[in-house]
Amino acid sequence: MDNNREEQHEEGRRKQPTREEWARNFSEWFDKILDEAEIVDFRYPLKGAGVWRPFGFKIRKYTYEILRALHDQTGHEETLFPLLIPEGEFLKEAQHIRGFEEQVYWVTRGGSDELEVPLVLRPTSETSIYPMYNLWVRSHADLPLKLYQVVSTFRYETRHTRPLLRVRELTSFKEAHTVHASFEELEQQVQEAVGIYANFFDELGVPYLITRRPEWDKFAGAEYSIAFDTILPDGRTLQIGTVHNLGTNFAKAFDIKFETVNGQSEYVYQSCYGISERCIAASLIVHGDDHGLVLPPKVAPIQVIFIPILFAGLEQAINETTDKLMNELKHENIRVAVDRSEKTPGAKFYWWEKRGVPVRVEIGPKDLENYTVTLVRRDTLFREIVPQTEATTRITDLLVRLAQNIKQREAEFLQSRIHRVETLEDARKVIEQRIGVVEVPWCGLEECGLSLEEELTGSVLGTPEDLQRPQEVEGVCFACDKRATTIMRFARTY
Amino acid sequence: MDNNREEQHEEGRRKQPTREEWARNFSEWFDKILDEAEIVDFRYPLKGAGVWRPFGFKIRKYTYEILRALHDQTGHEETLFPLLIPEGEFLKEAQHIRGFEEQVYWVTRGGSDELEVPLVLRPTSETSIYPMYNLWVRSHADLPLKLYQVVSTFRYETRHTRPLLRVRELTSFKEAHTVHASFEELEQQVQEAVGIYANFFDELGVPYLITRRPEWDKFAGAEYSIAFDTILPDGRTLQIGTVHNLGTNFAKAFDIKFETVNGQSEYVYQSCYGISERCIAASLIVHGDDHGLVLPPKVAPIQVIFIPILFAGLEQAINETTDKLMNELKHENIRVAVDRSEKTPGAKFYWWEKRGVPVRVEIGPKDLENYTVTLVRRDTLFREIVPQTEATTRITDLLVRLAQNIKQREAEFLQSRIHRVETLEDARKVIEQRIGVVEVPWCGLEECGLSLEEELTGSVLGTPEDLQRPQEVEGVCFACDKRATTIMRFARTY
Numbered sequence: 007m008d009n010n011r012e013e014q015h016e017e018g019r020r021k022q023p024t025r026e027e028w029a030r031n032f033s034e035w036f037d038k039i040l041d042e043a044e045i046v047d048f049r050y051p052l053k054g055a056g057v058w059r060p061f062g063f064k065i066r067k068y069t070y071e072i073l074r075a076l077h078d079q080t081g082h083e084e085t086l087f088p089l090l091i092p093e094g095e096f097l098k099e100a101q102h103i104r105g106f107e108e109q110v111y112w113v114t115r116g117g118s119d120e121l122e123v124p125l126v127l128r129p130t131s132e133t134s135i136y137p138m139y140n141l142w143v144r145s146h147a148d149l150p151l152k153l154y155q156v157v158s159t160f161r162y163e164t165r166h167t168r169p170l171l172r173v174r175e176l177t178s179f180k181e182a183h184t185v186h187a188s189f190e191e192l193e194q195q196v197q198e199a200v201g202i203y204a205n206f207f208d209e210l211g212v213p214y215l216i217t218r219r220p221e222w223d224k225f226a227g228a229e230y231s232i233a234f235d236t237i238l239p240d241g242r243t244l245q246i247g248t249v250h251n252l253g254t255n256f257a258k259a260f261d262i263k264f265e266t267v268n269g270q271s272e273y274v275y276q277s278c279y280g281i282s283e284r285c286i287a288a289s290l291i292v293h294g295d296d297h298g299l300v301l302p303p304k305v306a307p308i309q310v311i312f313i314p315i316l317f318a319g320l321e322q323a324i325n326e327t328t329d330k331l332m333n334e335l336k337h338e339n340i341r342v343a344v345d346r347s348e349k350t351p352g353a354k355f356y357w358w359e360k361r362g363v364p365v366r367v368e369i370g371p372k373d374l375e376n377y378t379v380t381l382v383r384r385d386t387l388f389r390e391i392v393p394q395t396e397a398t399t400r401i402t403d404l405l406v407r408l409a410q411n412i413k414q415r416e417a418e419f420l421q422s423r424i425h426r427v428e429t430l431e432d433a434r435k436v437i438e439q440r441i442g443v444v445e446v447p448w449c450g451l452e453e454c455g456l457s458l459e460e461e462l463t464g465s466v467l468g469t470p471e472d473l474q475r476p477q478e479v480e481g482v483c484f485a486c487d488k489r490a491t492t493i494m495r496f497a498r499t500y
Numbered sequence: 501m502d503n504n505r506e507e508q509h510e511e512g513r514r515k516q517p518t519r520e521e522w523a524r525n526f527s528e529w530f531d532k533i534l535d536e537a538e539i540v541d542f543r544y545p546l547k548g549a550g551v552w553r554p555f556g557f558k559i560r561k562y563t564y565e566i567l568r569a570l571h572d573q574t575g576h577e578e579t580l581f582p583l584l585i586p587e588g589e590f591l592k593e594a595q596h597i598r599g600f601e602e603q604v605y606w607v608t609r610g611g612s613d614e615l616e617v618p619l620v621l622r623p624t625s626e627t628s629i630y631p632m633y634n635l636w637v638r639s640h641a642d643l644p645l646k647l648y649q650v651v652s653t654f655r656y657e658t659r660h661t662r663p664l665l666r667v668r669e670l671t672s673f674k675e676a677h678t679v680h681a682s683f684e685e686l687e688q689q690v691q692e693a694v695g696i697y698a699n700f701f702d703e704l705g706v707p708y709l710i711t712r713r714p715e716w717d718k719f720a721g722a723e724y725s726i727a728f729d730t731i732l733p734d735g736r737t738l739q740i741g742t743v744h745n746l747g748t749n750f751a752k753a754f755d756i757k758f759e760t761v762n763g764q765s766e767y768v769y770q771s772c773y774g775i776s777e778r779c780i781a782a783s784l785i786v787h788g789d790d791h792g793l794v795l796p797p798k799v800a801p802i803q804v805i806f807i808p809i810l811f812a813g814l815e816q817a818i819n820e821t822t823d824k825l826m827n828e829l830k831h832e833n834i835r836v837a838v839d840r841s842e843k844t845p846g847a848k849f850y851w852w853e854k855r856g857v858p859v860r861v862e863i864g865p866k867d868l869e870n871y872t873v874t875l876v877r878r879d880t881l882f883r884e885i886v887p888q889t890e891a892t893t894r895i896t897d898l899l900v901r902l903a904q905n906i907k908q909r910e911a912e913f914l915q916s917r918i919h920r921v922e923t924l925e926d927a928r929k930v931i932e933q934r935i936g937v938v939e940v941p942w943c944g945l946e947e948c949g950l951s952l953e954e955e956l957t958g959s960v961l962g963t964p965e966d967l968q969r970p971q972e973v974e975g976v977c978f979a980c981d982k983r984a985t986t987i988m989r990f991a992r993t994y
Contacts, residue, residue: 051586051631052619060577060647067578083554084561088669089652090605092545111584112609113621116656117602125546127607137545153554158583158652162610175582 028296029239036291040169043299043361045290054167054174061361064307066178069286070156072209072304073180076202082152082182087134089157090125095133099259102132105226109161127160132227132252132278135183136260143274145265146187150195154182159282170287171244171500178283185274187264192251192275196232199249199279200471203234206281207246210289211302211413212236213420214246215443217468217495220455229253232471235497236288237423241440243467243497246288249279290362292416293385299362300384300412303405310335310401311363312344313354315370327394328369331379334398340405359384364408365401385412430461430484433496437464443497445470447490449483455494457485467495522790523733530785534663537793537855539784548661548668555855558801560672563780564650566703566798567674570696576646576676581628583651584619589627593753596626599720603655621654626721626746626772629677630754637768639759640681644689648676653776664781665738665994672777679768681758686745686769690726693743693773694965697728700775701740704783705796705907706730707914708740709937711962711989714949723747726965729991730782731917735934737961737991740782743773784856786910787879793856794878794906797899804829804895805857806838807848809864821888822863825873828892834899853878858902859895879906924955924978927990931958937991939964941984943977949988951979961989 028035040046045062048055058066074084090113097103106129113125128134135153143151159179167173182199186192200216207214214234224231225248234247257263257273264274293300303309312332314324328344335342345354351368358366368380379397382389385408392400423442427433436444444462448454448469459466461484469492483490522529534540539556542549552560568578584607591597600623607619622628629647637645653673661667676693680686694710701708708728718725719742728741751757751767758768787794797803806826808818822838829836839848845862852860862874873891876883879902886894917936921927930938938956942948942963953960955978963986977984 047632047635049632049635050582051589052582052584055582055584057582057632058580060579063578063580066580084557085554086552086557086560086671088544088546088549088551088671090546090549090654090669095545108611110611111607111619113605114608115606115618117604117658119656124609125605138541138543138551141541141543160584162613164611175584177580177582 028294032239032291032294035294035296036287037169039290039294039298039360046169048169052174054163054172056169056173056175056177058177061307065290065301065305066283066286068305068307069210069289070178070180073206073281073285074156076206077154077180077182080152080198080202081150082154082184085153085155086157087131087138087155089128089134091128091134093124093126095137096126098133099227099256101255102227102259106130109163111160111162128157129159129161130179130278130280131155131157131159131181132183132256136256136262136276139183139185139262139274140260143185143262143264146267149185149187149264149274150191151185152182152195153184154180156180168500170283170290173283176282178286179280180282181278181280183276183278185262185276187266187272187274189253189275192253192277195277196249196251199277200232203247203249203279203281206285207234207236207288208413209302209304210285211409211416212246212285212288212292213413213417215243215420215424215467215495216470216472218471219248219468220452220466220494222452222456223466223468225250227252227255229255233468235443235467235499236292237420237442237497238288238291238500241423241442241498242500243443244284244288244500246284247279247281250277252276252278292419293362293412297387298360301362301364302412303364303409306362306364307341308343308358308361308363309341309405310343310365310367311358312342312367312369313351313358314344314346315351315368317371320371320374323374324369324371327374327379331367331369331394331397335401338398338402340402355382359387365404367397367401383408385415428481430458433484434462437462437496437498440498443467443495445493445495446484447479447481448492448494449486449488450491451483451486454483454485458494458496461485462496464496465499467497467499469494522788526733526785526788529788529790530781531663533784533788533792533854540663542663546668548657548666550663550667550669550671552671555801559784559795559799560777560780562799562801563704563783564672564674567700567775567779568650570700571648571674571676574646574692574696575644576648576678579647579649580651581625581632581649583622583628585622585628587618587620589631590620592627593721593750595749596721596753600624603657605654605656622651623655624653624673624772624774625649625651625675626677626750630750630756630770633677633679633768634754634756637679637756637758640761643679643681643758643768644685645679646676646689647678648674650674662994664777664784667777670776672780673774674776675772675774677770677772679756679770681760681766681768683747683769686747686771689771690743690745693771694726697741697743697773697775701728701730701779701782702907703796703798704779705903705910706740706779706782706786707907707911709737709914709918709961709989710964710966712965713742713962714946714960714988716946716950717960717962719744721746721749723749727962729961729993730786731914731936731991732782732785732994735917735936735992736994737937738778738782738994740778741773741775744771746770746772786913787856787906791881792854795856795858796906797858797903800856800858801835802837802852802855802857803835803899804837804859804861805852806836806861806863807845807852808838808840809845809862811865814865814868817868818863818865821868821873825861825863825888825891829895832892832896834896849876853881859898861891861895877902879909922975924952927978928956931956931990931992934992937961937989939987939989940978941973941975942986942988943980943982944985945977945980948977948979952988952990955979956990958990959993961991961993963988 044059046056111127219231228250232249235243254273366382538553540550605621713725722744726743729737748767860876
């Protein structure tokens, strides 16, 4: 309870109006912070392709370590499949082709030879992986098969590209591909995948909506698709993860069969699920503020930055205290660094706040005199003075509380941006005013869904998978006035 | 000394003749073991592209963790650059183009559009990275810049492809690219890189020769190239790493300049160095034997495999002892697993020996009675019985000694395959009989080098960088009979 009161107290110090203002211009803010904090550089001479710089690469590394661990703990194994897909394999699943054919890059030449078989740069790896599943899966004893990889995928993107949000080379596509002996097992796997993704975004403190995409917006080749979306500060949603039940569609296209316990030959059941670098973009955006990034401690390349405030005659004592405390933290496996550059303390504060380092430790002459250090937490910028003897405990604790606080803060923001409305008019207002997601009653018919999408000038997200009983909705479909059977979510999307 | 005697004793138990026989057919052995131990699968429908399976992927992961750590410890930072290179960038350095133009894949189409600017799949990343160095490097304060990445690169390979040895998609290319303010600093960097690679292969226990490639065989665009080669059991050499001094060649092509301390604008000095999955191939091949793989403990996915030998009535006691010892080893961060499958003990021994697990622990009824366990080390297949109370210490120690033993064994093999000869005739015999590398005196002229290459029907490796004074060679050049100034190495190569 004490902690809670402290949090609230600290919260009060945050300059809320500035955050509101910041939110309206977050798009420019994002491009600028990616550059200034040296996360990625998209000035590469191919539009929509960027470079992960060392600081950004480390954030990526720690983020994907969490994602990998969640997969490894649930019986997934990491692999690596080829990037180039021969035309014949790519063309095997009809719906899949239709979904991707306008978006793929084609390799047609090798040296000065025209290739006999053109090759596709994987836009996603179903057609690269499933020819091998055809070879590997023989019997029920080979199932379930749960593999994943983290790779670059490619989209020939003709729309306006945006760093980390809409790119031509997705550099960080984690895709899992599972194979099962029955539809029931497959359904369980889909639920496991949803659970893994929920855990992952919880770890990042990124809030999300889980929806089942409607038939007309599911993954090309899937039975159905479940998506994770977050809401960005401008009220638009960003898809940050998808889970697909593929049924036997690809099994039939790639002839993947297994011998059942009874000796019969049957098609396997498959799922796939993916997360791209948008998970990093989301984490940077939802936690950010007008001072710059606010990194969740688990993915921060530097978790604690020390700024010794040197005064003549005290340099040695201050440096020694700094080294001593840094060593204590290192011993606790906390990632620390010290800024001993020539910059002024103010310039250092500004620089490390921009880069989102969770905790700053200042050690100056007063601290030396009083055997204290000054801690500043990045989320609230709250400053406190603690005894040196307690510094390590307090910092460790602060990292935990910071992670909890930003998670809760962003969860509340998301909740405040979901609107249940009574009329089509009110629904339209939500979309037009860009204040988030609107939930409307829906009869379940595709034509009504499509007509609502047009009426609202928003995109359909789908039906909630994260509510207890979405089907117990009151009221009538906003499109046809017939009895509603579920809720449908709409929003402006990225 | 005691350890040494023990090693020799154990060595004696190794079936040496079998290893000789095995060596002659190692090429078939290699393809087979990659498949049977589930390392990679090259049945992918594009020739020269393969899949890393879970067990192989883990070997790759641990191998590259060593390589990454060696780079991180020496001030390199990891990054990730785009795969697609616009034609204009690729064509900037004239020699580089000539070296690679017949080997690159071209992307010419996106969806149904012809691309206005064709894109190259990086065959190596100089022309992808240096446009960014042009933007990032401004002043001497930005230098040195030492970045690296681990990526897929592509070669349109028209020759016969071989798993992990000659492929079209190199899945594991670690390439470092450094920038410096002076030629002296650059030379130091080249030496640092050579040191890093030497440390890396030492960690893997893979022996190597270091040679400076001759002018006519250096990297396209380099001032000079230094290469690491190992010798495979069939006497042919395999290039496993290269370090290139690029001078200012790429700086001029990509206009990378910096402001010196004196305010002048000068071209930077650059180096690059790379290692591919051939490092894994080399490690698998040089340590292997007729039983299968022998994995260096540091890269073994499973370092210790437990085989409980169950007898009726003793199952519980044996399983409990197994669990207890496994937990002790886990506590020491040793990667352990247990085989409780239905297979016979013999079948289990065979399976885990094939997969190269360094140490096997058998626990049977006799062991239970005597409070012992039976240890079998994979390199010598030597079996010893040790008290349960000492098991963890003995196993930990055994892993260290096994690593040392295979390193020393392979180093001796390599030394025995380097031949200093007196006559051209003897040199030719070395090449023809495929017994390794031949060192011959050379005058230093390119035409003599080329003529020797032809005479010997071998390829030139270059001049030694790993000998104290190669220039103090006696005798005359085998091609022109003039005074030799150095040694030149020749071999059949992969």
